Structure formats: structure tokens, C-alpha cells
Amino acid sequence: MxxxxxxxxxxxxxxxxxxxxxxxxxxxxxxxxxxxxxxxxxxxxxxxxxxxxxxxxxxxxxxxxxxxxxxxxxxxxxxxxxxxxxxxxxxxxxxxxxxxxxxxxxxxxxxxxxxxxxxxxxxxxxxxxxxxxxxxxxxxxxxxxxxxxxxxxxxxxxxxxxxxxxxxxxxxxxxxxxxxxxxxMTEEEIKALQDENAALKKQLEDLQKTVAAMQEKDADAAVEAACAAGKIAPDLKASWKENLLKNPAAKELLASLPVNPAFRQTYTAQDNKGDGAKTGKALLAQHAAITDPAERLAFFREHEKELIAARG
Structure with missing residues (x-):
């Protein structure tokens, strides 16, 4: 049928x-x-x-x-x-x-x-x-x-x-x-993915903070060296630092600026202590700004004790 x-x-x-x-x-x-x-x-x-x-x-x-x-x-x-x-x-x-x-x-x-x-x-x-x-x-x-x-x-x-x-x-x-x-997906699988996502987010935030700190330190060093070398006036350090943080490529422009002895004198005068001695910070910046090897060595010998103390 x-x-x-x-x-x-x-x-x-x-x-x-x-x-x-x-x-x-x-x-x-x-x-x-x-x-x-x-x-x-x-x-x-x-x-x-x-x-x-x-x-x-x-x-x-x-x-x-x-x-x-x-x-x-x-x-x-x-x-x-x-x-x-x-x-x-x-x-x-x-x-x-x-x-x-x-x-x-x-x-x-x-x-x-x-x-x-x-x-x-x-x-x-x-x-x-x-x-x-x-x-x-x-x-x-x-x-x-x-x-x-x-x-x-x-x-x-x-x-x-x-x-x-x-x-x-x-x-x-x-x-x-x-x-x-x-x-x-089970609740356990969802929870595991959420935890993994939170951990990755934390790692990314920490990495971003580290990179930002390194960029700021590098900008400070570049601006300080340029100021010590007499390439920019001390009152322009803040604006140059801000510019470098926004555009790291501007570091090349900063390094290519011509030296102005007046800027160097102003920088040295601002960094003098009451006894007339230069602080280690200023000396380190000036030493870093010198590109000629012979001049750099001579500067070091002249301020050896202060530079070594500043370096720790």
C-alpha cells in the first residue's frame, strides 16, 4: 500500500x-x-x-x-x-x-x-x-x-x-x-573572550603610555640640545617641544637651524646658579649639541667633573 x-x-x-x-x-x-x-x-x-x-x-x-x-x-x-x-x-x-x-x-x-x-x-x-x-x-x-x-x-x-x-x-x-x-557560545566562552579583550586593551594602553613617554623624553633632549647650542631661544623650548610631539620629523629641521650666539648666552645665563657655576643639565645639553669630535672632547675635558657628576 x-x-x-x-x-x-x-x-x-x-x-x-x-x-x-x-x-x-x-x-x-x-x-x-x-x-x-x-x-x-x-x-x-x-x-x-x-x-x-x-x-x-x-x-x-x-x-x-x-x-x-x-x-x-x-x-x-x-x-x-x-x-x-x-x-x-x-x-x-x-x-x-x-x-x-x-x-x-x-x-x-x-x-x-x-x-x-x-x-x-x-x-x-x-x-x-x-x-x-x-x-x-x-x-x-x-x-x-x-x-x-x-x-x-x-x-x-x-x-x-x-x-x-x-x-x-x-x-x-x-x-x-x-x-x-x-x-x-556558552557563558564561560563569552566571559573568557571578554577577559582576553580586557587584557589586550590594558596591554595596548600601557604600550601607548610607554611610547608617549619615550617621545616626550626624546623631544625634551632635542629641544634642550638645540637651545644649548644656540639654535633656538630658551623661551621657544615649549613651542618646539609641542611641535616635535605632533611631528617628530621636525627634529631634522630643528637640528638644521643656524647657531645664534645670543641664544646660547641667554640659555647659559638662565641656567646659572647663585655662585655662577653652570648646572649639570646645561653642560650635558651643550655637550650633546657639539658635533665636532675635537671640540666635543675639549668641552668634556674642561667640564669633566661636572659632566660626570651630572651623568651620575
Whole structure:
């Protein structure tokens, strides 16, 4: 006896894989209809033996088609038995889980099937054979399926078949998850990422402070040396430092300025102590500003004690 039954809960979306729940596991009371439209209320058992019988039928159809003697196993639209919505590549038993198990089919959607599933047609309805009589418990057994193994429909009789965009088993029994499943994170994973992000942020802030301190120290040294050499007036040190911090390349311009003896005298006078001796800071700056090796050595010998003391 061939029956056609629409299973609810199998809304189709563009994120679907090629693996679908062809029929949910367990015992079900359904009201399928025969190809001639007759409706019959029956109880069916969907188990591993049923999956084996359906796969044997599918494999036989495929072998006959490959040999040029029959039709390839397929699914259609609304049981019209015309255009294919997919080609059925394999049928297997997925276990007893209501969503991830049952009789499952690996299908290759046609362009028309992929375009309509989840849009104009949101359900799947299998076509199958059952035993002529029920067993002692009143359950009919699935004995196989026709070459047209079902179709995309909208009218549904069952309420338990898996939504096709949910997790689905694939070849070898591995699990294939949709995008939503892949992006789901536990609270512990979220907390770990937050902690890692906070640590990286702290490291970046510390690095930025270190770089800023080095830049400021370098700007101070360049301005002090230029002032000691008489290249800029002491009252311009602040503005030059600000300029160097904004534009480090200005250091070359500062170094290229000509020497003005008046600026050097002003700088030396500002750095004099009450006893008339130059402070180590001024001497160090002047020593750093001297580029001629001989002049630099002579300056060092003249102020050796003060320079060594200033250097610590």
C-alpha cells in the first residue's frame, strides 16, 4: 500500500543543508492519502528497519536508472509527480532523537527545489509503502518507497518532523549544524573572550603610555640640545617641544637651524646658579649639541667633573 503523508514542522530555508529528516522516529498516528486521493487513518512505526527498507528501495531505483531501465529516485512538488525538487542520494537511520534522528535522506536540490523550499513551499511530505496489515499492536510497518519518494508541500498532517534548517546528520554520522548553532557560545566562552579583550586593551594602553613617554623624553633632549647650542631661544623650548610631539620629523629641521650666539648666552645665563657655576643639565645639553669630535672632547675635558657628576 503506497501512502503520502505531509509532516509538519519541516519549514525549509535557504540555509538548509542537503540532509533532511525524511520521517520522524517512533510510533505515529497519521492520516495519509493514497495516490487516488483516499484518506486512511493508520498508526505507523518508524524505526531502523523502516529506514533500511526505504534505502534498499532507493538503491534499487538508482541502479535501474544507471542501467537505463528505470527512474532515478527523486522528490517533487506537491505530489504532482512531475518536475523534481531534489534527487535522493542516500537514505539512512539517524537514531531516536526526535529532531536529529528518524529516517533521513541526503538530497541534491534542483534549482527549482532550492528556489521554492522555505518560500512558496515550507513542508516536506514523504511517499512510502506500508505493510498490508498491521502487527499485533496495531502498527503498520514501513516496507519501502516509490521512486518518487516525496515532495515539497504546504498542507501538513504531522507536527513533529524536524525543521530542515536545524542540525542535521551527514555522511559518516557526523553532525552538521546551521549558522545559528555554529555561532552559539556558552557563558564561560563569552566571559573568557571578554577577559582576553580586557587584557589586550590594558596591554595596548600601557604600550601607548610607554611610547608617549619615550617621545616626550626624546623631544625634551632635542629641544634642550638645540637651545644649548644656540639654535633656538630658551623661551621657544615649549613651542618646539609641542611641535616635535605632533611631528617628530621636525627634529631634522630643528637640528638644521643656524647657531645664534645670543641664544646660547641667554640659555647659559638662565641656567646659572647663585655662585655662577653652570648646572649639570646645561653642560650635558651643550655637550650633546657639539658635533665636532675635537671640540666635543675639549668641552668634556674642561667640564669633566661636572659632566660626570651630572651623568651620575
Amino acid at each position: 503506497i501512502l503520502l503523508a505531509s509532516f509538519a514542522g519541516s519549514a525549509l530555508t535557504d540555509e538548509d543543508g542537503d540532509d533532511i529528516q525524511w520521517m520522524p522516529p517512533g510510533v505515529h498516528e497519521i492520516e495519509p492519502h493514497s495516490p487516488d486521493g483516499e484518506v486512511k487513518k493508520i498508526t505507523v512505526l518508524v524505526d531502523e528497519a523502516a529506514a533500511k527498507a526505504v534505502e534498499e528501495a532507493r538503491a534499487r531505483y538508482q541502479a535501474e536508472f544507471d542501467a537505463g531501465r528505470g527512474d532515478a529516485p527523486f522528490t517533487d512538488f506537491c505530489h504532482a509527480d512531475q518536475e523534481a525538487s531534489s534527487w535522493v542520494l542516500r537514505v539512512y537511520w539517524g537514531g531516536d532523537d526526535p529532531k536529529k534522528g528518524g529516517i533521513r535522506a541526503v538530497v541534491d536540490w534542483t534549482d527549482e527545489g532550492r528556489a521554492k523550499k522555505g518560500k512558496s513551499l515550507k513542508r516536506f511530505s514523504p511517499g512510502f509503502y506500508v505493510s498490508d496489515e498491521p502487527d499485533a499492536e496495531g502498527r503498520y510497518h514501513i516496507t519501502g518507497a516509490p521512486a518518487n519518494m516525496g515532495g515539497l508541500v504546504n498542507r501538513a498532517a504531522f507536527r513533529s518532523i524536524q525543521h530542515l534548517s536545524a542540525s542535521a546528520a551527514t555522511e559518516g554520522g557526523e553532525k552538521q549544524h546551521n549558522n545559528q548553532d555554529q555561532n552559539t
